[in-house]
Amino acid sequence: MTRRPITPRDLGRRHPDLLTTGELQERLRLPPPYEDFNGSPPWAPLSDDARERFAQVDGVLALGFPQPATPAEEEALVERFLTGLRRLLSADDNWAFLQPLQLSLEHCARCLSCSDACPIFTASGGEEIYRPNFRAEALRAFVAASRRRGPAVLRRLAGRDVPVNWRSIGRLAELAYRCTLCRRCAQACPIGVDNGLITHEIRKLFSQEFGLAPAELHRDGSALQLRVGSTTGMGPAALRDAVEFIDDEMTEKTGWPVATPIDQAGADILVVHNAGEFVAWPENPGATAVVLNAAGVSWTLSSELLGYDAVNYGLWYDDAQFARVALRHAQVAKKLGVKKIVIAECGHAHKALTVVADRIFGVEYDVPRESILTLLADLVCDSGRLKLDPARNDFPVTLHDPCNIVRLMGIVEPQRRVVRAVCPDFREMAPHGVDNYCCGGGSGFAIMSPHNFADWRLSVAGRMKLKQVLEAFADRPDPAVRKYLCAPCSNCKGQLRDLLAFYHATERSGIHYGGLVELVANALADLPRPFLEWNAAF
């Protein structure tokens, strides 16, 4: 480990192998009774084979950029990378992001106002390679190298000199998966430079030019979804089975006859869940059915391919995959003839379908999209269609703000109105709302666990969120007091589930997690028994 500051120029150097100490001794400290996590090794070492085969930045692998076997292969790889860079800056190949990208590449004042905004950089104790501007500066240097304009000394004067070799390229690719794209850094930039966007664009380059993306996002993610209908691998028949099973469970749990409408022609609303809910958290679609039926809403699920899985992983790494999935979602809704799509508790699906896809829909895909948080706020707070007893939620509750829904869409108050209405012991995290911290599972991390990556996302990426949650419940430390961490997002829930397990927070602090609609279902005054069952996961 060198003692001088790491710079993008170091990306191309053979030594040191790692650009961090790999120990992260200065990590963000956790309060009692979690001190034992302050000194523990952050992650297990990689196997020798993995260290040999893939580009290394910090002793962790999320992507795995393979080392070329021959000098000729390396030369071809470099040429392909430079071609990809040019495509990234081309109006034909990157029209959807060209202007925002160029603005961010050309106007950074290198003031580092973004650094402290980043929960990963802060939680790591200030590891240089996690600084939001580090990989952005690296990309700027690569862009300068790709243009090959003027003498090299000028690039050096401008700090834009980076060796272009397989190691620097591979490290850039791997580094693109050390940022959750939460864009808190962009919020802090006085100029409007967006380092999160730059990371997004780096990911795209490797996916769209090299076909290189984490298997969980591409092969087992968007490609699987386009082929069989869902990233869970669930086809339409399996969906119907799952819904039938959930309906039976809900009927038994509530004592009410629960029937989830599927492919109901003429329904007002198409509800689209993250299909992971059917598998990992069936109580969430179950509670949705209970609440919507109790309120007399005209709604339906779809069993069309992709119509029952709101996820769109392309948002995080690939424009072609993103557009394909978004268009299929709109086509399903159009075919059903619903008045609107309501996106259930999945943050990135909210942003993908409502915001980012907005300008790629022509008149033929004209179906308005709305958040279920907004619908729930109306049903709980305004419509008078639900008979609720907040005393049923007589436990401490805090609310996690999914970045995609809050900072990136401005949906802040509806979920708070719901929680305030049904949870008498609600407390905010600090900070919250548009200033929230990411759970550490954003941009696909929650579903990625190759090699030792899960250790990294829990011990570094999610550390700030855990600290926030512990602080929110600091006045009730007794683990016998059951506390509810409400996260209205599937990916956030996945990360929080893993965080609570990794840090033993359910055992040590009595913290459980779940979605928003479950709290509403639990507050239904006429339910014969509580909806929540207080398992580690509901």
Place this chain on the structure above:
Amino acid sequence: MLHAIAPVLLWLGLLLLLGGAAAKIVRYARMPMHVRWELYPIPHEGARAAHGGSYLEQLDWWTRPLPHDRGAMLRAMAGEILLLRGVRERNPSLWFWSLPFHFGFYFMAASSLLVAAGGVAETLGGFRLAQVGGWGAALHWTTRFLEWEGPLLALIGTVGLLARRLGDRALRSYTPPAALLNLLFMIGILGVGLAARRHADPTAALLRARVGEILTLRAGAPAPALVDLELCLFGLFVGYLPFTFMSHAYMKFFTWHSVRWDDRPRRPGEPTDPRLDAALRRPIGWRAPHVGGGGGRTWGDVVGDDGAPAPRDKGVPS
């Protein structure tokens, strides 16, 4: 020598400033439509902006009027431009130096316009502002004030920013030689400007006269060397400004209005945006198998297919 060079550098600098800025603005304005990528809070959301909310918080938002609180937006812009509010909140130690730096340059920009306007008026009108009273005197005294206070504030800010960059380990490593040279060059310009006021032209009247002659292309009487040096350095500075990150002074319009605050939705029933049709007709060259670019394929072709499985996908083996 300086007397001969000053007009050339001033004109060259002004042409590069105007031409470079115009070219950059046109280049950005002509870029293709991009997808929405907004970031909250957005001030024109009106009352919801206080908590960072958007129109998407409303049930059936597409049936309701879209908020566009122009007053709130202008107030937010004023807070950003004049008080650097974002920097103050997020990076107070930077704000301490950045505020005088920016205010100094605002003053100097204003005084440059006044010097140019006053100089041209004096040259063409055959009078001296300080002697005509009324608006002329007001212009004269305002210019005199700005020509002192601007460089002074900017110099304080620049020296502070330079010291901060050199004194902070992280900032130092993000400060390439060119950035240091830039700050030193600014210190040089500001120092020369203040020296010209102190030793040669305390009221900026000679500067105004000289600029008036240069802008009206008239041969002028000799001016103090410090004034000519001031003009030479000014020409060099404004000439390279559009080609550096300092162009954020006007490009923030795009970073904020065209990206960060651009939350305009496509309303149901609106005709298809012709820019979308144009975008979908663009050729795509990305070579990954699942994208399948090249061979004359367009974005429309690609998003319409199912995305072939990616044989070259090398996801990390677990």
